[in-house]
Amino acid sequence: MKVLVTGGAGFIGSNIVDRLIDEGYDVVVADDLSTGKEENVNAKAVFYKMDIQDPQLEAVFRSEKPDYVCHQAAQKDVRFSVADPVSDARINILGTINILQNCIKYKVKKVVFASTGGAIYGEQDVFPAPETHPARPISPYGVTKLTAEHYMYYYRAVYGLDYVSLRYSNVYGPRQDPHGEAGVVAIFIHKMLDEQEPVINGDGEQTRDFVYVGDVAEANILAITNDAAENIFNIGTGVEVSINRIFNSLKEIIQPSVEEKHGPPQPGEQRRSVIDCTRAREILHWEPKISLMDGLKMTCEYFSARRPAHSR
Ligand SMILES: NC(=O)c1ccc[n+]([C@@H]2O[C@H](COP(=O)([O-])OP(=O)(O)OC[C@H]3O[C@@H](n4cnc5c(N)ncnc54)[C@H](O)[C@@H]3O)[C@@H](O)[C@H]2O)c1
Structure with missing residues (x-):
């Protein structure tokens, strides 16, 4: 086929x-x-x-x-x-x-x-x-x-x-573009690997389904x-995860000393987004198998292994 x-x-x-x-x-x-x-x-x-x-x-x-x-x-x-x-x-x-x-x-x-x-x-x-x-x-x-x-x-x-x-x-994982506007996971990972502080838009309590x-x-x-x-x-996963939680999970994996820094909220940004995947579970027999923490770890390992040797 x-x-x-x-x-x-x-x-x-x-x-x-x-x-x-x-x-x-x-x-x-x-x-x-x-x-x-x-x-x-x-x-x-x-x-x-x-x-x-x-x-x-x-x-x-x-x-x-x-x-x-x-x-x-x-x-x-x-x-x-x-x-x-x-x-x-x-x-x-x-x-x-x-x-x-x-x-x-x-x-x-x-x-x-x-x-x-x-x-x-x-x-x-x-x-x-x-x-x-x-x-x-x-x-x-x-x-x-x-x-x-x-x-x-x-x-x-x-x-x-x-x-x-x-x-x-919101899809995340290896090969996600860290340079675009979207892809908060890849953006935060790159900043932390470079020992910089990622900026969380607004209060960071906005949620997504990763x-x-x-x-x-x-x-x-x-x-x-x-x-x-x-x-x-x-x-998706049906689980609402805040941007603050993504930040704190990555901080735990990559750089425990990084400071939490907030910027102005993005105008027009959706506050909450999460989707129900019952239909996919029942009809496609699909369900998400990778936990957020495991997925974040695999993504960090991927980006970390591809950094120029001098910055590792
Ligand atoms: N990343 C997410 O969280 C997410 C969420 C919902 C839906 N999607 C959808 O999933 C799909 C893949 O997204 P992604 O995150 O991998 O983005 P991506 O930008 O990495 O992938 C899109 C690919 O399409 C190619 N492309 C763009 N315009 C094209 C054109 N005119 N002709 C031929 N190729 C073209 C790009 O070169 C790129 O390789 C997209 O349709 C996107 O809308 C992504």
Whole structure:
């Protein structure tokens, strides 16, 4: 069986690629390397440096004939989506339509899509939010992910293209980009390894649902193989964790002497976000296996081993 992974040079996509290859799948990666790195791409995967909006993507489908598409490529920066909603929509909506059109033409069996539990629900009415929670995105990024889900619904209804949308919570782990705006775990780890003080935005009591990337890769494998009629699954832990707790856990692992430093709160930042994963547990038979402390330790070890020798 062959899987085309878009965004397979990125943080989550490359972890999925490794897992697929371990499971014996043939893997093809299409990634424009805008945020991903070629060195992340497993040597056993066939790599195409390609923008998902490019009409040439059809040539990849024509020659590779994937059985499944795991669509991870996206513009994922919420602040960029606010600053440039047109570019954001081009990549996340038009790029997705380009993929779906090719899936129909080349008879792909199923698409697994990287959606978001954090940005789709907006300010939550209930904690944790189930998949049935109203979708009220408050960023262009969240709107594009919800729109992609609507397109997949349409392609299934009209053309019979099967799909699963996985609404991830806050994913962390090896290969996460520590230089972006998102990814508080990677940002804090880098600061602490450099013996600097990370700045906690506001009082640090804002919460998120942190899920380890290996568990997310596992959910993607199960989404490919599971033939349940359900299409949308939250993929998180259901546990609300404050930014202060992340800081204190990393402090314990890396640098017990680091001072806790707070900056101004980020305007418009969501206060609480946590998703209910009962549906994934019952239907996909998925559940997060890595505890927060174990996941943080593995992530610290990964970044620590890759630091230049002089700064270790
Ligand atoms: N990281 C999280 O916590 C999180 C949470 C919810 C959803 N997601 C979604 O998961 C997916 C993967 O995110 P990530 O955190 O690994 O980000 P990432 O930036 O590391 O990965 C995205 C990959 O897509 C590639 N890409 C971007 N635009 C492209 C284009 N036009 N054509 C081809 N490739 C392109 C990038 O080069 C990169 O390799 C995204 O769809 C993101 O929206 C991530």
